[in-house]
């Protein structure tokens with residue numbers, strides 16, 4: 001067993017307490033102001049944690065190097081956040097690993113690139129992914145380097161299938177990104193490479209669904225990318241995006257294909273081609289990876305299943321080994337806290353609604369799907385609404401998640417009950433301030449339901465978040481003042497932030513004398529795992545980031 005064995009007993013903390021671990025998605029700490037939806041919303045439960053006991057509430061870092069991202073300017077995100085929360089250590093994450101592999105040129109020497117390059121002589125290289133500089137799922141500069149590198153390493157015909165963003169970057173920025181890409185492709189054409197954009201669509205409507213919430217999203221992408229079919233046909237991708245933006249925002253652009261003068265799609269995927277999905281982040285690429293890789297597949301009618309050589313930028317699922325070929329090796333997130341706790345007989349219940357379900361299971365467990373021990377674990381997914389924008393139903397499934405967690409706690413069948421409450425994040429991404437306020441209130445109410453249950457069973461709670469989002473909804477200048485566009489309209493911030501997040505501990509089961517230490521001022525999400533292990537009565541493995549708590553004798 002990969003070094004995951006018995007944990008040492010904590011010298012002072014008892015075993016046998018039910019511990020609720022609550023992650024509020026997209027819930028950062030920020031000054032009170034009108035664009036801080038968490039501040040504006042009624043959040044009595046979270047407020048009481050903050051105002052209650054100063055030694056049991058603090059802030060922790062959730063962005064940049066603290067979660068394995070390249071720079072302090074990199075906002076946090078769910079993948080790196082939940083990885084750090086679950087693994088208790090900081091791993092260089094996909095964004096950084098791809099940067100390094102591109103800079104050193106190792107990417108082109110790896111098995112994955114060699115595999116796809118066998119198709120370069122006769123076939124087309126297709127690159128599918130998110131076109132922005134958001135840095136959460138992909139980055140434009142990495143795509144640019146890959147285009148250059150692939151052409152220098154033999155790709156003669158390249159087709160790019162773009163997904164527009166407006167979720168990790170401003171709505172409307174897609175036009176500029178497509179113009180930049182068109183310019184790069186024109187430069188490649190001057191060098192004799194036949195390089196074009198072949199299809200596109202908005203990330204939330206085309207391709208980038210996650211956790212099998214809605215396969216239609218992937219199908220719309222498949223039809224455009226593979227079959228070369230979409231309701232919208234344009235001869236130019238910049239025009240396509242400009243035109244389609246008249247009725248949809250970047251995130252939800254309908255699918256389009258680029259056609260030639262004969263109205264033929266310029267880049268369907270056919271036998272003998274190579275395909276790379278260039279997102280480094282896993283959750284929103286797994287479904288497409290399955291459609292591209294699996295011979296047997298029944299999630300939608302693929303119509304045509306071309307014989308291609310497919311590689312992911314990374315391997316997206318370490319358990320499924322999906323995809324089997326990849327350009328850069330993913331972080332090896334091993335010996336996660338979930339695995340340790342299960343091996344030490346801690347019974348775990350994890351729950352969220354579909355759009356965040358994998359966050360408290362797959363990401364938490366180091367990008368690994370499945371149970372460590374099905375006898376001791378139960379993961380419950382509450383189906384998310386399908387086809388309804390999050391600002392239309394901003395309460396999402398928060399109360400259902402709270403109730404499921406409550407029932408799991410009261411059943412006394414579990415030692416740890418872990419949930420993700422999505423509202424601050426998913427509604428925050430829509431940029432709809434009023435709806436986000438409603439969502440934050442609903443999230444707070446769900447926390448209350450869980451804390452009340454913990455009260456009843458004499459348990460312990462840990463309430464934290466994975467990164468910021470809802471606590472700031474506007475873009476700002478360097479002085480921190482809101483920015484307005486040329487029409488005097490407020491510039492809405494749909495993305496995550498670089499703010500720290502709160503963490504609170506408490507509950508009747510918390511041993512007297514437990515408090516946050518003050519000698520880990522830079523503590524971040526990765527320090528939470530050791531903290532939770534302590535609350536289960538164990539000492540964390542030595543190489544884990546230090547615990548946030550200490551026990552003082554009263």
Ligand SMILES: O=C(O)[C@@H](CO)OP(=O)(O)O
Pocket residue numbers: 025026076077078079136137167168284425
């Ligand atoms: O929706 C997503 O994919 C990301 C933002 O791109 O959000 P989160 O990291 O919170 O899942």
Ligand SMILES: [Mn+2]
Pocket residue numbers: 025026077078079081425466467
């Ligand atoms: Mn998140």
Ligand SMILES: [Mn+2]
Pocket residue numbers: 026078425426429469496
């Ligand atoms: Mn998010």
